[in-house]
Amino acid sequence: MLIAVDGPLASGKGTIARALSARFGLPHLDTGTLYRAVAVAVLEAGDDPADAGAAEAAARSLDPAHIDETRIRTAGAGAAASIVSAHPGVRAALKAVQQDFARTPGGAVLDGRDIGTVIAPHADVKLFVTASAEVRASRRWSELVSRGETVTLEQIMSQLAERDGRDASRPDAPLMKAEDAVELDTTDMDEGEAIRAAIAIVEGAR
Ligand code: C5P
Numbered sequence: 057m058l059i060a061v062d063g064p065l066a067s068g069k070g071t072i073a074r075a076l077s078a079r080f081g082l083p084h085l086d087t088g089t090l091y092r093a094v095a096v097a098v099l100e101a102g103d104d105p106a107d108a109g110a111a112e113a114a115a116r117s118l119d120p121a122h123i124d125e126t127r128i129r130t131a132g133a134g135a136a137a138s139i140v141s142a143h144p145g146v147r148a149a150l151k152a153v154q155q156d157f158a159r160t161p162g163g164a165v166l167d168g169r170d171i172g173t174v175i176a177p178h179a180d181v182k183l184f185v186t187a188s189a190e191v192r193a194s195r196r197w198s199e200l201v202s203r204g205e206t207v208t209l210e211q212i213m214s215q216l217a218e219r220d221g222r223d224a225s226r227p228d229a230p231l232m233k234a235e236d237a238v239e240l241d242t243t244d245m246d247e248g249e250a251i252r253a254a255i256a257i258v259e260g261a262r
Contacts (some may be wrong), residue, residue, distance in 0.1 A: 057082065057163040058178070059258060060171035063185035064220050064231060065134070066192035066199070068242040068250045072185055073167035075251040076258060080165075085157045087168035087175070088137065090150045092128035093118055095136035105139035112145035120153050131200055131207060131215065138219045141169075142226040151175065169223055172234035181261040182237035183254060191243050192216060 059076055063069040070086055077084035094115045095105055103110035127133065140146050151174075157164055158176045166175065172182035187195075193213045200207050223231040233239060238257050242250040 057180050057258075057262065058158055058176055059163070059165045060176050060179035060182045060234070060237070061165065061167040061185060061254075062169055062172050062183070062231070062233070062237065063167075064169075064192065064223065065216060066196040067185040067187045068195075068245075068247070069167045069183075069185040071247055072183065072240070072242075072250055072254045073165050076254060077165045079255055080163075080258065082163050082165050083157070083160055084165045084167070085154065087150075087154055087166055087171065089123050089125075089128060090118065090120060090153065091137040091141040091146070092133045093120075093123040094146060094150070095140045096124075096127050096133050098140060099132070099136055105136040108143040108145060111140040111143050112149060115140070115146040115149035118150070118153075129203065131205060131212075135215060135219065138222050142222060142228070144228040147228055169231040170229040172237050173232055174229045177234065181258050182234050183257060184233040184237040184239045185250075185254075186239060186241050187243045189213070189216060189220075 057080065061069045061073040073084055094111060097114040098105050098111050105111060154166060154175045158166055172179055193209060193216050196216065197209050197212045240253055240257065245253065
């Protein structure tokens with residue numbers, strides 16, 4: 057069973073994807089880590105994330121097995137990821153890794169922005185996870201503060217609007233609900249409720 061989970065930043069898609077992976081015994085790929093790792097490589101080389109050539113070269117030489125989780129989880133890496141991910145060459149370079157994972161015998165769970173539309177349009181179940189901008193900003197803020205970053209809720213709100221805008225407006229594989237995806241709005245749900253709702257959707261689709 058192949059499960060695609062898409063949605064904007066801090067919608068709850070990562071938590072849901074991990075829970076589905078555990079519940080159904082399927083391997084999970086958080087595809088945002090790939091774009092974040094490319095962004096970190098570009099920044100650490102002293103290059104500009106807006107430079108398509110530098111970003112594409114970093115994507116081609118990425119080793120997905122050796123991504124440093126601590127370096128990619130910062131707000132800076134997320135912002136740069138949303139810039140490098142708009143380059144078609146970067147998306148093309150990362151597509152094969154994601155599609156190989158999606159071909160895991162027995163199935164897999166992939167979460168990102170374009171899994172149900174571009175990477176795995178043939179997925180058995182597609183979830184499009186959303187939540188209000190206010191709720192997403194406050195979730196993201198708590199997450200960053202718990203990691204020791206100094207950031208205000210206002211800064212998060214404006215970064216979120218900027219990233220949502222960039223992810224939804226890029227010409228190549230914009231953030232978009234697949235026609236056959238089931239939308240799950242987690243605005244008024246706690247983690248447990250969102251997970252139970254997602255499991256019910258997957259079970260209903262089997
Ligand atoms: O999900 P996460 O916040 O880790 O993703 C970081 C950035 O990577 C997103 O803002 C988005 O621009 C990009 N991304 C993407 N396609 C995916 C996953 C992430 O463009 N499938």
